[in-house]
Amino acid sequence: MQITYTPQEDAFRAEVRAFIEAECDPAARERVQKGLALKKEDYVNWHKKLATKGWAVPHWPVEHGGCDWTPVQHFIFEEETGNAGTPPGVPFGPEMVAPVVWSFGNDEQKKKYLPGILSGEVWWAQGYSEPNAGSDLASLKTKAVLDGDEYVVNGGKTWTTLAQYADWIFLLVRTDSSGKRQEGITFLLVDMNSPGITVHPIITMEGGHEVNQVIFDEVRVPVANRIGEQDKGWTYAKFLLGYERFNMAGIPSAKRQVRRLKAIAEDQGLTNDIRFRTKMADAEIQIITLESTMLKMLAAQAAGKDPGPEASYIKIRGTEIDQMMTELTMEAVGPYVMPFSLKASEEGWNEEPLGPEYAAPVAPTYFNTRKVTIYGGSNEIQKNIIAKHVLGL
Amino acid sequence: MLDLELSEEQQLLQDSANRFIEREYDFADRRKAANLEEGFRRSAWKTFADLGWLAVGMPEDQGGFGSARETAVLMEAMGRGLVVEPYLATVVMAGKTVALAGNDAQKDELLGAVISGDMLMSLAHGELKSRYTISHVETRAEGSGDSWVLNGHKGVVLNGDTAGRLIVSARTSGATQDEDGISLFVVDPKADGVTVRGYPTNDGGRAAEVKMENVKALAILGDEGKAYPVLEEVMDRAAAAICAESLGLMAVLNDMTTEYAKTREQFGQAIGKFQILQHRMVDMFVALEESRSLTAVYMADVDSSDRDERRYAVSAMKVQCDKAGRSVGQEAVQLHGGIAMTDDYSASHYFKRLSVIARLFGDSDWHLERFADLTR
Numbered sequence: 001m002q003i004t005y006t007p008q009e010d011a012f013r014a015e016v017r018a019f020i021e022a023e024c025d026p027a028a029r030e031r032v033q034k035g036l037a038l039k040k041e042d043y044v045n046w047h048k049k050l051a052t053k054g055w056a057v058p059h060w061p062v063e064h065g066g067c068d069w070t071p072v073q074h075f076i077f078e079e080e081t082g083n084a085g086t087p088p089g090v091p092f093g094p095e096m097v098a099p100v101v102w103s104f105g106n107d108e109q110k111k112k113y114l115p116g117i118l119s120g121e122v123w124w125a126q127g128y129s130e131p132n133a134g135s136d137l138a139s140l141k142t143k144a145v146l147d148g149d150e151y152v153v154n155g156g157k158t159w160t161t162l163a164q165y166a167d168w169i170f171l172l173v174r175t176d177s178s179g180k181r182q183e184g185i186t187f188l189l190v191d192m193n194s195p196g197i198t199v200h201p202i203i204t205m206e207g208g209h210e211v212n213q214v215i216f217d218e219v220r221v222p223v224a225n226r227i228g229e230q231d232k233g234w235t236y237a238k239f240l241l242g243y244e245r246f247n248m249a250g251i252p253s254a255k256r257q258v259r260r261l262k263a264i265a266e267d268q269g270l271t272n273d274i275r276f277r278t279k280m281a282d283a284e285i286q287i288i289t290l291e292s293t294m295l296k297m298l299a300a301q302a303a304g305k306d307p308g309p310e311a312s313y314i315k316i317r318g319t320e321i322d323q324m325m326t327e328l329t330m331e332a333v334g335p336y337v338m339p340f341s342l343k344a345s346e347e348g349w350n351e352e353p354l355g356p357e358y359a360a361p362v363a364p365t366y367f368n369t370r371k372v373t374i375y376g377g378s379n380e381i382q383k384n385i386i387a388k389h390v391l392g393l
Numbered sequence: 394m395l396d397l398e399l400s401e402e403q404q405l406l407q408d409s410a411n412r413f414i415e416r417e418y419d420f421a422d423r424r425k426a427a428n429l430e431e432g433f434r435r436s437a438w439k440t441f442a443d444l445g446w447l448a449v450g451m452p453e454d455q456g457g458f459g460s461a462r463e464t465a466v467l468m469e470a471m472g473r474g475l476v477v478e479p480y481l482a483t484v485v486m487a488g489k490t491v492a493l494a495g496n497d498a499q500k501d502e503l504l505g506a507v508i509s510g511d512m513l514m515s516l517a518h519g520e521l522k523s524r525y526t527i528s529h530v531e532t533r534a535e536g537s538g539d540s541w542v543l544n545g546h547k548g549v550v551l552n553g554d555t556a557g558r559l560i561v562s563a564r565t566s567g568a569t570q571d572e573d574g575i576s577l578f579v580v581d582p583k584a585d586g587v588t589v590r591g592y593p594t595n596d597g598g599r600a601a602e603v604k605m606e607n608v609k610a611l612a613i614l615g616d617e618g619k620a621y622p623v624l625e626e627v628m629d630r631a632a633a634a635i636c637a638e639s640l641g642l643m644a645v646l647n648d649m650t651t652e653y654a655k656t657r658e659q660f661g662q663a664i665g666k667f668q669i670l671q672h673r674m675v676d677m678f679v680a681l682e683e684s685r686s687l688t689a690v691y692m693a694d695v696d697s698s699d700r701d702e703r704r705y706a707v708s709a710m711k712v713q714c715d716k717a718g719r720s721v722g723q724e725a726v727q728l729h730g731g732i733a734m735t736d737d738y739s740a741s742h743y744f745k746r747l748s749v750i751a752r753l754f755g756d757s758d759w760h761l762e763r764f765a766d767l768t769r
Contacts, residue, residue, distance in 0.1 A: 129731070132658075134659065134730055134731060135659050135660075135730070136659035136660045139659070139660075158731070159731050202735055202737075203735065203736040203737070204734050204735055204736060204741075205734055205735065205736050205741035205742070205744070205745060206595075207736065268524060269522070269524070273758075275758045275761075275762070276758065330748070330752065331752075331756060331758075333752075334524045334525065334752055334756070335519055335524065335525075335548070335549045335752055335753060336521075336548065336549060337595065337748075337749065337752050338549050338594040338595055338596070338600055338749060338752070339549070339592050339594060339595070339600065340592065340593045340594050340595045341592065354590075354592055354602060355521060355548060355549070355602075356521070363595040363745075363748070363749075364595070366748065367595075367741075367744075367745060367748070370723065370726045370727070370734060370744075371731070371734050373727060374726075374727065374730050374731055374734065375731070378727075378730065379727075380667075380669060380670070383669075
């Protein structure tokens with residue numbers, strides 16, 4: 001593969017790399033690299049460092065604080081941060097609600113909400129899924145009734161990622177049930193400190209607390225917190241679902257996992273095991289294949305062309321590769337995937353590891369990664385979308 | 394013709410096991426049991442003893458009965474219930490080791506205590522670097538006659554933290570991976586120099602790291618340096634037992650998944666009406682039924698006195714059951730969606746147990762290679 005970079009691009013890469021080395025907390029990077037649980041501060045501190053450099057939200061429009069980068073620069077940035085194992089960005093503020101605010105919010109809302117997201121001061125959560133509205137999001141039932149200049153919200157959201165840290169939540173609520181299900185949905189921004197909101201942890205199978213149920217009981221939300229028009233929230237939500245920013249589908253992180261897997265395989269004496277080696281080779285080929293898709297899109301983008309239909313399957317292949325890597329790592333570790341040691345992923349744990357020092361997070365990560373083909377529109381739903389919109393079936 | 398019907402005795406055993414799981418072992422009980430300090434309920438163990446389960450696969454002289462098929466009947470039921478009691482560790486592994494290697498006095502003493510339910514045992518064989526290589530034993534024993542001193546580290550000893558006696562493999566001669574020169578010892582886990590570090594496992598069970606520093610063994614078990622064939626047979630029996638367990642695990646997941654698909658509505662209909670999901674549930678069904686067929690036909694070969702016949706059967710079953718268990722487990726989670734990601738929902742626990750089973754007593758690669766060698 002021959003990618004040529006201009007001297008400016010090389011210089012940019014060097015700058016990104018140097019910035020990471022100088023500013024990113026090595027302890028946080030180590031947690032990312034070892035697959036251990038991240039703390040709120042890991043995300044926030046890195047976001048704030050990036051913010052001081054002006055790099056926290058490079059994909060935003062320049063007038064709101066984004067970077068005036070070429071597609072290649074975005075690519076380089078993703079590659080360097082992924083490669084180095086910096087804490088990932090928290091998607092809900094910078095990636096999800098911000099584009100809705102600047103696209104559909106009024107000036108007052110832009111002024112009120114965007115700076116906190118940009119600086120990393122305000123943590124957002126996403127209030128979409130409900131117990132009976134998963135893949136079929138439009139069947140949501142959490143209700144908002146207008147009472148004077150406030151909405152009164154009742155209902156519950158589920159799978160709310162890291163809501164325990166959230167200052168604000170963006171919500172899809174039902175304001176009208178008379179017409180089509182997609183009509184009658186309203187997009188609200190809600191302060192998590194409002195009376196009547198309770199957050200209930202959902203413990204996932206590996207033992208972690210990442211997702212929550214968020215219950216709304218007579219929660220009063222000012223009309224001023226509504227994005228756009230009442231009953232038109234589905235349009236904004238769909239815009240958000242379709243909001244594609246340049247993303248590497250976790251390629252740099254998958255490559256990092258390959259390096260880690262090779263080290264584990266060596267320690268487990270699998271270096272000369274042709275069965276395992278061919279599986280690693282197959283994984284690596286799948287990764288560079290998906291990377292090639294990304295590069296092809298990048299090249300099209302750089303040439304000012306439409307990226308084509310590839311974007312549609314990136315989530316599918318990216319998540320499959322992610323799961324494949326966690327499973328191969330299970331295989332490499334062997335019987336020592338068994339010890340369960342939640343504490344081993346916590347700060348300050350310094351007991352003797354149970355078995356090889358890399359073993360503790362391996363099974364929990366495998367278990368937890370089953371979610372990636374379910375969330376954000378399950379892979380079955382993604383395939384339905386491709387069948388309909390790309391293949392015209 | 395091949396007779397695959399259960400005998401009357403086996404049928405009774407199966408009925409009693411299924412009845413126990415249905416009536417006395419629901420998921421809430423199992424969770425409570427797993428969270429106890431020992432990781433299981435002593436009262437359930439007492440019931441196992443009363444029902445005669447602890448005698449299965451044990452020699453008749455000590456009051457035992459049945460063999461691989463009876464063990465499989467029980468293990469399948471235990472898979473259905475996600476049983477956490479140390480049946481595999483105590484009866485299938487350590488008990489069988491004593492039955493194969495011990496002298497009459499040792500069998501009377503140790504197996505008597507196991508069958509009555511008074512004592513638990515664990516086989517401490519695996520080590521930090523052994524993976525699935527049965528002959529990989531670095532732990533050393535020095536001495537002679539009745540006096541042996543052990544040094545070494547045994548890893549992932551199933552239920553090692555509640556065992557009243559440990560059956561420990563140690564090298565009395567030869568190099569690390571030699572088949573010759575491995576011996577078995579009875580060790581009191583409370584003896585000077587033994588450190589047992591117990592911990593919960595990722596599938597809701599318990600295991601331990603056992604370190605021995607100049608530990609005096611209570612006795613040598615079997616002939617000095619000749620334990621390899623015993624260990625190989627016990628590992629094969631353990632592998633066959635968890636194959637049977639996986640049938641129970643898969644059956645529960647398949648039932649839960651189809652039931653969920655019938656009741657969960659999205660887009661105005663039960664998700665089970667979507668053809669893509671139907672086909673996948675059919676694949677899950679086929680995976681389980683194929684595993685059932687293979688184990689029904691080959692389980693009896695685990696008892697074969699022909700070593701190759703036994704190894705052929707066990708490797709085939711382990712490869713098939715691991716493959717089926719992987720696909721049933723992963724698909725059950727995927728088809729349920731988010732709910733099966735949660736700790737509160739039992740499907741996730743069945744999935745986790747299947748995931749761990751694939752990493753025990755030889756993974757698919759290990760058994761494929763052995764099978765390939767046997768059929769060269």
